[in-house]
Amino acid sequence: MNHKHQRQGEPLFGIGVAGNFAGHLQQTGEEKGLKGEVDTQRPQALFPFYVSGASDCFLNVDPYSFHTLILPTESTAKVQMEPEIALIAKVKYLGDAILNIEPESMTLLNDATYRNAVVEKLAQKKNWGPASKGVASRVIPVAEFSKSADLDKYRFCSFHGRDDVWNACCNDVSLGDYSYSYEQLLSWLVSQCNAQKDEGALHSVQDLLCQAGYPERILISLGSSRYTSYGENHQLKAEDTICAVLYDSTRIDMEEITSLVERSEIDKLEKSHVVLWQECQ
Numbered sequence: 001m002n003h004k005h006q007r008q009g010e011p012l013f014g015i016g017v018a019g020n021f022a023g024h025l026q027q028t029g030e031e032k033g034l035k036g037e038v039d040t041q042r043p044q045a046l047f048p049f050y051v052s053g054a055s056d057c058f059l060n061v062d063p064y065s066f067h068t069l070i071l072p073t074e075s076t077a078k079v080q081m082e083p084e085i086a087l088i089a090k091v092k093y094l095g096d097a098i099l100n101i102e103p104e105s106m107t108l109l110n111d112a113t114y115r116n117a118v119v120e121k122l123a124q125k126k127n128w129g130p131a132s133k134g135v136a137s138r139v140i141p142v143a144e145f146s147k148s149a150d151l152d153k154y155r156f157c158s159f160h161g162r163d164d165v166w167n168a169c170c171n172d173v174s175l176g177d178y179s180y181s182y183e184q185l186l187s188w189l190v191s192q193c194n195a196q197k198d199e200g201a202l203h204s205v206q207d208l209l210c211q212a213g214y215p216e217r218i219l220i221s222l223g224s225s226r227y228t229s230y231g232e233n234h235q236l237k238a239e240d241t242i243c244a245v246l247y248d249s250t251r252i253d254m255e256e257i258t259s260l261v262e263r264s265e266i267d268k269l270e271k272s273h274v275v276l277w278q279e280c281q
Contacts, residue, residue, distance in 0.1 A: 011050055011062045012088065012219040013212050014133070015205065016111050016126065017189075019044035020178050020223030043180050043223065046192050049111070049126040049133055051208045052215075058127055059208075065131035069278045071236060072114055072128050079236045082111040082224040083158040083170060083244035083276060088139060093214055096206055097194045101186050101220075103145040106175075108156065108246050108276040109221045110134030112236070122201040134242065135219075136276040146183055152176035155249045156225075159261050160234050161241035166262050169231035170224055172254045178222055189220065236280050246274035 020043040051059040071079055086109040092100040112132060114125045127133070143149070157172040175181060180188050198204040209215070227234075236242075243266070245257050251272060260269055269275050 011052070011064055012217055013048075013052065013209070013215045014050040014063075014219045014221070015046050015048050015193075015208075016084070016109075016221035017043045017045075017223045018047055018122070020180060020185075021173070021225045041179055043185075043188060043192075045122075045202050046189075046196055046205050047122045047126060048203055048205070048208050049123060049221075050219075051212050053211045053213060054208060055211060056121070056123070056203075058124060061127060061129055063127045063130065063133040064135045065133065065278065066135060066137050067278060068131045069110065069112055069134055069236070069242060069280045070129060070131040071238065071280055072117075076116070078115045080113055080115055080231075080234060081158065081160060081169060081236060081242050081244075082113055083134075083156065083242075084109050084111050084221045084224050085154075085156055085175060085246060086135070086219055086221045087142070087145070088217060088219055091209075091214075091216060091218055096210065098190050098209070101189050101193075103142045103186075104217075105139035105141050106154075106246070107139040108134075108136040108244050108274050109219070110242060110244065110276055110278060111221050111224060120201070121203060123203060131281075134276050134278045136244075136246070136274045138270070138274045140246070140274060145186065147176070147181075149182075151182075153249050154246060155254075156244060156246045157254055157257060158231075158242070158244040159258075160231065160236075161243065161261075162237075162239075166243075166258075167230045167234075168228050168258070169234060171226050171228060173225040174249070177225070181222075185222070238280055240280040242276070242278040242280065244276040245269055248273065
């Protein structure tokens with residue numbers, strides 16, 4: 001088994017959790033691509049969006065971008081933003097299986113999705129080329145990812161901007177509002193990584209980790225909250241702006257964040273909170 005150290009600057013192996021907020025999959029229509037009946041009270045599956053060395057060539061393309069989202073070239077493409085909390089975690093293996101996942105920090109990821117792409121695998125809607133994913137440049141260190149660690153104070157919200165008009169795109173929620181979070185989420189992640197097979201729209205995560213050389217650090221996107229009524233129907237186009245904020249709710253509230261975003265005073269948010277800001281091209 002070829003374990004490897006993450007080289008400085010090397011993009012992180014990236015996987016996302018599907019269905020970790022009740023009702024989000026139904027809003028997007030993505031539940032139709034998952035095998036069997038969807039249980040809205042629990043996460044459903046994992047999907048990759050970046051795997052160095054993957055046999056599927058599209059997963060080899062580095063999709064991460066701090067500032068730009070490059071939309072698909074097809075004029076009919078419907079792309080929606082999906083801001084999510086993401087964990088950067090250390091992984092311990094036992095043979096080919098994952099033994100433990102230990103979060104070190106958290107940040108924001110825009111899990112932008114090409115909704116109407118005709119694909120065999122869900123992952124093909126997630127990585128259509130360079131700059132198809134957004135990631136914030138700042139992280140929040142996590143000493144202990146547990147229910148007792150006072151992490152529920154962290155919330156995230158998101159906005160879609162067009163022609164200087166901003167609309168809330170996804171519901172403002174806390175880290176603890178996910179269907180699975182903390183110890184329950186980590187236990188599910190280990191089990192799902194080890195058990196998920198290459199079937200239907202899904203990949204075998206074990207196979208992907210093997211193809212990537214068993215990376216010691218990975219990026220795990222925890223899932224998007226439900227869309228607002230506006231967000232449910234939005235479609236990204238060139239020159240749109242995406243803004244998401246991961247914030248400490250004991251220091252600032254949604255009303256103040258909305259006001260700062262509408263005034264384009266993002267620098268005031270960036271001093272104390274994690275901000276993901278992307279321009280669409």
